[in-house]
Amino acid sequence: AGLDRLFIMHLAVGTSFAIIIPTSFISTMTHMKFKAVDFDIVKSFGVFVVFGIIIGTIFAANLKTAYLILFFSIITMLFAIYFLISKEKMNPAQNKMNMIHKIILGSLSGFFAAPMGIGGGLINVPILKVFGYSINQAIGSSAAIGFLVSVIGTLGFAISGTYLDTEVPLSFGFVNIPAFLIFIPITMLMAKIGAKAxxxxxxxxxxxxxxxxxxxVSCRLFFEYFSF
Incomplete structure (x- = not known):
């Protein structure tokens, strides 16, 4: 309704970030009860993820919808393969993530998460697993990082959408208010159930x-890209 077709994905991404804010908060609180959140890595690694999100948001705001869909589908496929072939070790030995790792991987994680409208869990969970975190700890810590990511991502897309003067009814920039209000009760409930599971x-x-x-998800997005 009044939105340029090129900005459809941007609206979806911005709204997705807004929905992730309360969802990731509930998820983090639930994981904390199981002692599955490493706040040391959340703080030291998360700050660079946030930096990447800021840069990525600027990058995403200037991409066409089709490119965003293709980008999302490729990254999703790569990580789908990773999770399907990787094996969970019983007692994984953690490898300390040094500052260089945090700067490079954190910035890239945030940069890639921005165009996809995700909290970064899809990217951060594999990264933390590589450094020896169990799948539970990786998911719990990524949920906490996702909260930081979603706040910055929401602000970025809200501001960029306002700057581009999209004039979408009942929206603040690239954040659609009705969609946000409709989805958060469901996502917050499922986040709590999922975190416990x-x-x-x-x-x-x-x-x-x-x-x-x-x-x-990746196959569905590939199909959408080629039919765009």
């Missing part, structure tokens, strides 16, 4: 289920 299901099963989910 992560600590009750076999870790290897979680890897496989997440991989299958990402594979389905």
């Amino acid at each position: 992560v600590h009750q299901i076999n870790k290897q099963t979680i890897n496989r289920l997440f991989g299958v989910f990402l594979l389905i």
